[in-house]
Amino acid sequence: MHQFSFVRKAALSAALLGFLAGGAQAQTKVKTKSSAGKTKTTAPAAAKGQTGTGISLANLDRSVDPCTDFYQFANGNWLKNNPIPGSETSWGGFNELRARNRGVARRILEKAAADRTAKPGSNMQKVGDFYAAAMDSVAIEKAGLKYLQPRLNKINAIQDLAGIQSYLADPKNIGKGWYGLGVSQDSKNSSVYAVQMRQGGLTLPDRDYYLKEDARSKTIRAAYRNYQVNLFKLLGDDQATAEKNADAVTRLETRMAKASRERVALRDREKNYNKMTVDQVAAAYPNLNIPLRLQQSGLASAKEIIVGQPEFLKEASAMLKEEPIADQKQYLRWHLVEAVTAALPKAFVDEEFRFSQVLTGAKQPQPRWRRAFAATDGALGEAFGQIYVDEDFSPAAKARAKQMVENLRVAYAERIQATEWMSAATKAEALKKLNAFVVKIGYPDKWKDYSALNISRESALNNLFAAADWGTKDNLSKFGKPIDRTVWGMTPPTVNAYYNASLNEIVFPAGILQPPFYDPKADDAVNYGGIGAVIGHEMTHGFDDQGRKVDSQGNLRDWWAKEDGEKFVTKAAVVGKQFDAFTPIDSLHVNGNLTMGENLADLGGLTIAYQAFMKTPQAKAAKSVDGFTPQQRFFLGWAQVWRTNMRPESLRQQIQTDPHSPGQYRTNGPLQNMQEFHEAFGCKDGSKMVRSTADRAKIW
CATH class of the missing domain: 3.40.390.10 (Collagenase (Catalytic Domain))
Incomplete structure (x- = not known):
């Protein structure tokens, strides 16, 4: 899938609080001399009495020759007069439109959150309660780690490789890292859904962030370590333990990065299509215990798997056997908490932002309502979308x-x-x-059915877990069914x-x-x-x-x-x-x-x-x-x-x-x-x- 434009985290984290009329006279060209003495073509000033829409003349920089740099000619004054807001990493036409759309969305969401009479189980109730819980900073602070602790305990109870395999196999566990598994169309037989496996497991935006030795990469890695240490301390580790755990996670992720394909290679559709039988996958990557994962995911009837990057999965399998279980548990612990920082107390959010400052250059955090909107759109996008399009x-x-x-x-x-x-x-x-x-x-034309998703105002974090669980089930349930062309x-x-x-x-x-x-x-x-x-x-x-x-x-x-x-x-x-x-x-x-x-x-x-x-x-x-x-x-x-x-x-x-x-x-x-x-x-x-x-x- 190719997107026209771009918007740091994977789909789950992005779901958290956390491309693109006439006048009377023909144009005449005005010839002027540049400082080098060469003839230069510029556009004339607007003819008197003519007014257009869709193009703001104030945005133009007429001192620039359109034949030298059209981007600056068309946008130069806008670029000079529109500095980047503190909470943004960039500012442009996309951002302005997103800001406009968010304004509409905020009015809808605040109205929904204020409506306590919405029918239980309705889209309005779920949208209102999800947004309200995400906005309730007092309740989030009071809860602390209450709703996260059972999942941390689950990781802590792991004793051996079988325990790691069982944890990775459970579709309810989020932030698992290691590799990705899901259901999507078979690229060579688009009439059926297939089980797909691919590389994954990294926190930083790309493999090169772990491997390059330039000053910028080293600065980012230092900030990443600091982020890890501080989050582990917020989970209760002392300084020495937090540092040890951060180093273990980075060591595992660096090993994964070395086995990961570069982004250019990931664009090659043919090289990323490697169909294998389930038995072949189980034999090639024995320590992943794929039969168990398929069984736990309701995919036991699958006979084949399309493997994206075999060499990565081979390394992941080796790592599960070779790496100390204690280090693997810290890796799972890290990926769980890092995936949900935005629904945790402010101290967690602040640490994530300090790291993003180094990574993206943002000067200040986004306001809570912005993060709450992004979370609602990510978790209940089509429930909210129905309300949005009716108005806008x-x-x-x-x-x-x-x-x-x-x-x-x-x-x-x-x-x-x-x-x-x-x-x-x-x-x-x-x-x-x-x-x-x-x-x-x-x-x-056909909206998603969220009837099986339960949302309440009790806990923003629990709502995230519920939405993630619903999304996983929705994806896995496609296997064996006719292709849904309405999605x-x-x-x-x-x-x-x-x-x-x-x-x-x-x-x-x-x-x-x-x-x-x-x-x-x-x-x-x-x-x-x-x-x-x-x-x-x-x-x-x-x-x-x-x-x-x-x-x-x-x-x-x-x-x-x-x-x-x-x-x-x-x-x-x-x-x-x-x-x-x-x-x-x-x-x-x-x-x-x-x-x-x-x-x-x-x-x-x-x-x-x-x-x-x-x-x-x-x-x-x-x-x-x-x-x-x-x-x-x-x-x-x-x-x-x-x-x-x-x-x-x-x-x-x-x-x-x-x-x-x-x-x-x-x-x-x-x-x-x-x-x-x-x-x-x-x-x-x-x-x-x-x-x-x-x-x-x-x-x-």
Whole structure:
């Protein structure tokens, strides 16, 4: 599943408190001289009496030549005038929209929490009580470790390897680490669910954080150790014991890190598909006691398991036998408490924030209501989502977005058919896949049933445990059942979008169908440059370097003629090389291989959205608004989506771990390849925003 954008913890912890109308005269260009004496192209000031929506002229920095740095031209003044709030690690268009959506959500949640008359067992009761318990700091402080202690006692009672195996096998135990096991579609047979196993077990964002010896990595590891020691002390350990336990956990995690695949390798769908029989898995990784785990998880009927990273599981099995049980117990203890810090007393929350300050650069914690909202959305996303969309998402918005999707589908088909480097047979398969895309907009047609989930106001921590248990059961229960094609991987308020390869679907939650991505009051140029490019982005994920390996039915299958596939790889490598050369901070380069899928999706999405936009009445009328032609407004719409100020620490983490490139490169990178952009702004050969023909990337 590819996400359009990005938001430190795994799904459970994120569930705790804890992408993306005309005037009278044609544009004229104003020629000025730069200090170097070269001719420079700038956009004129707005014509008198013309007013547009969707583009804020105040955000532009007209001192910058759009053909030199379009990102700065489009966003420079916004970047200067919008410092990062203390509780944020970055601030941009995504953040502004998330803040807007959270404001709506907060009103709904506070109303639900104040309503003590909601029918017991109803979604309103569960949402209200979950949020109220998360907000009740007095009760959380008073409870202390009361609701955590039984689980700590369970770990403490472990005596041997069999005890470790039994603990890992129990689906009710959370924060287990070691490896991941769950149920999802079989990548090569998307009509059935399969048991899947994968690497896991690390606390830090990536394996390299444990292994690199640069100063920044050492600083983070020192902060991590301090975080571990202080949490162990809060659990009752003395200083010496806490230090010993922290060192044991880090030693185990470092051994796991050495066996873990790098992020680029984790993108390779074929290498991460290794189907084995249960007997083969049991023999290959004997100390994991997989038969016991399957039995305890209600998966005893499973005959096969798809193993993601065999070499990691081999090491995990060896570790379970070789590492002292006492150290393994501390590892389990750490992963339990670290997973739920946000629902524990303030001292735990404060320690987690001190570590995140070093990791992300945040200056102050988020307010409790923000954390409580995130927890509610994570645990009861569709129960809350039903209430949210009733208040904040109109049928008209859904209908217009749906029409844009179909307009882009037509444009994409035209681009595929006009492609000179693909054979007729490969084109036919590509069109078949394009036409099979399922489109989901706003919210699910079928909502999740939370009737088996009990939520009360007694304990925020118990609510988390209950929600985690419900989520695990919901996932495991899918095995052996028909594929549920109604499921959503994001909740309605989410400012994001995604492509799911196995379901061959593109999904756009209600949360992203707002400015700056989509504005009902704005002209088509801005909307096609915003949400239109987002739609094209997600469509292109079906044809990026990994998505292209999946057919129209969602199966991992090579449907490309050999020569066509080789041509694609060559064309994609041009994009990879371009992004490898970008250096956002110090000597740290963007990783063109890690970000390949997202970069291809941006280039493809913009190309398709522009093609679709050029069919609109606004594009055909060619009338300017605020001194900008429709084509220029399209590209401004794209650029404003990516305006972002980011803390250096957070930027470093993104470059190292995120498959998305930083915003300025997501803006400028694709545009440097697009003749349509060069013509719109009169950019000449030799300009920084114009790549030479030999170095230009073009796929669709």
